[in-house]
Amino acid sequence: MMDISRQPGGLHCMSGKNVSSLLRYWQEKSPDNTFLKWEPLAAGKPRSWSYEQFATDVWRLSSGLLKLGVKKGDCINIHLDNSPEFLLSWFSCVHLGAIPVTTNTRSSLDELSYYLSHSESVASITSGQHVDSIKNTGAELQFILVTDESSASCGSGEVSNLYEHLGAATFTPHDVSDSDICSLQYTSGTTSRPKGVMWTHANALWGGRVTSGHLKSTPQDTALVYLPLFHTNALCYSMLSTLWSGGSMVLLPKFSASRFWPVSVENKCTWTATIPAVISALQDKPDPEGSHSFRLWGGAFSNVPGVMERWGISTLGWWGMTETISQVIMTPVDIIDEDIAMGRVVPEYSVRVVDDAGVDVSPGTVGHLLVKGVPGLSLFAGYLKNDEATDESYDDGWFITGDLVKQLPSGAIAFSDRAKDMLKVGGENVSASEVERVILAVDGVLEAAVVSRPDDFLDEVPVAYVTANGNNADIEARIVRHCSEMLSDFKVPRAVRVVEELPRIMLGKVSKKKLREMASTDFAN
Incomplete structure (x- = not known):
């Protein structure tokens, strides 16, 4: 099923390695060092795992999955919020050569059904809160494991408790190579359906090594993790970099403005990955009691x-x-630019900024951001079942990011806009065309155009302009209701406006620029 057309040729820095080999390394080298501390926000007590205990639990769960029939190449859906079970499940799958398909727990039933069907997932690991959603997808799953340790056996045939399937605690190697797929994440794109981004084991190890190097991480570092593990930011930047450096991570179920400082101070956290909405929330809170350890x-x-x-x-x-x-672009830890920018091109990648004709632009000029790397190592292995989209994402070996940037006088790179029709809602990518596809299914809608309007907390949120057929007094409410049923909540338009016609540019194309200008005033409140 996983046909990988782009793999790194010859030997490379991750040749002969897989993700489990890194976990095994730290289990043997630093067995007593803390890898994971879980800080629940509500019920439950904090709990810690040393590298020895965490690895042992991974070997036990992978042994149980093997007995359930999981084999190399199988896709296993992980539909969980941040939790120790998310990490244990993820590592157990990759240890066997199975492929964890991590899905957003805010997904609608329609979205979740697509992810399970498109990936051909054979099983799902989820919580009691989400098990009905998994069942309602109608996916043909061999089994569903529920992670709530306190619950008894679910007893409904294919559904059982994850903790009932822990096997032997001994390490058993499996035939898993650096070029085997180890992760599948669905990311919003400009097409009507999200694309499945495939990572190899070499990709995951690369991400851990390179990010750890960028951060100058050591075994003495402790990362605070509250962004969702089903996204690359927390999975790679935080978790895999921590594993590579032999450090520790403190995991929260989600961000909490009231718990951020107490947890950070108590655990002496030294760094965290954040988003603007988090910083904004913290600026409205009192300063921490006691000294923090953030660098x-x-x-x-x-x-x-x-x-x-x-x-x-x-x-x-x-x-x-x-x-x-x-x-690909980052502020060097030891060279803090004066500019408020994304940073500088890192040594491991090459970058170009080009105009519409593919010609490099001069500093100060906005252009398209292209990235050169090695597919299957420093760039993704491809889009699942979509060779055409994979091929179209490259221009003569350069990956087309879809973002517009410019180089500042200092040499730093600043973000300008998204060339692709994308929104960023509180850190979540939203494809305008995906939302438009759902809106067009509403009876009476002729055309739909989704753009962003500024938002004080989430930076931007989606709004929609539509043209309608005839008298549709309730069409705005019906659009919002239908979107709420079909899409994740962060993708649902915050407002809808019916217009006689959409503004257009050359060749009749809808002017999203004009609509964004309109939205900033039409939906200001």
Whole structure:
């Protein structure tokens, strides 16, 4: 099923390695060092795993999955919020050579059904909160494992408790190579359906090694992780980089403004990956009681106003995407640019900024961001079952990111806009065309155009303009209701406006630029 057309040729830095070999290394080298500390926000007590205990639990769960019939190449859906079970399930799958398909727990039933069907997942690991959603997809799954340790056996045939299937605690190697697929994440694109981004074991190890190097991480570092593990940011930038360096991570179910500082101070966290909405929320809260240990925060921009002045913490800008595995552009830890920018091109990648004709532009000029790397190592292995989209994402060996950037006088790179029709809602990518596809299914809608409007907390949120057929007094409410049924909540338009016609540019193309200008005033409140 996984036909990989682009693999690194010859030997490379991850040849002969797989993800389990890295976990096994730290189990043997630093068995007593803490790898994971779980900090629940509500019920339950904090719990820690040493490298020895975490690895042992992974070997036990992988043994249980093997007895359930999981084999190399099988896709296993992991539909979980941040939790120790997410990580144990992910590592257990990759240890066997199975492929974890990590899905957003805010997905609608329609989205989740597509992910399970398209990936041909044979099983799902989820929580009691989400098990009905998995069942309702109608996917032909061999089994569903529920992670709630306190619950008894689910007893409904294919559904059982994950903890009932723990096997032998001994390490058993499996035939898994660096070029085998180890992860599948669905990312919003400009097409009507999300694309499945495939990572190899070499990709995952590359991400851990390179990100750890960018952050100058050591075994003494402790990462605070609250962004969702089903995204690259937390999975690679935080978790895999921690594993590569032999450090520790403190895991929260989600961000909590009230718990951020107490957890950070108590656990002496030294760095975290963040987003603008988090910083905004913290700026409205009291300062921490006691001294914190943060040396840096990583996110969209360097030198975020107020962070150094108030808390004495360096903020590093970075840019990357699921397809690039690690950061391609980043503020060097030891060279803090004066500009509020994403950072500089890192040594492991090559970057071009080009005009519409593919010609390199001069500094200060906005252009398309292209990235050169090695597919299957420093770039993704391809899109699942979509060779055409994979081929179209490259231009003469350069990966087309879809973002517009410019080089500043200092040499740093600043983000300008998204060339692709994408929105960024509180850190979540949203494809305008995906939302438009859903809106067009509403009776009476002739045309639909989705754009963003500014938002104080989420940076931007989707709004929709539509043309309608005849008298549709309730069409705006029906559109929002239908989108709420078919899409994740962050993709649902916050407002809809019916217009007589959509603004257009050459060849009749809808002017999204004009609509964004309209949205900033039409939906200001």
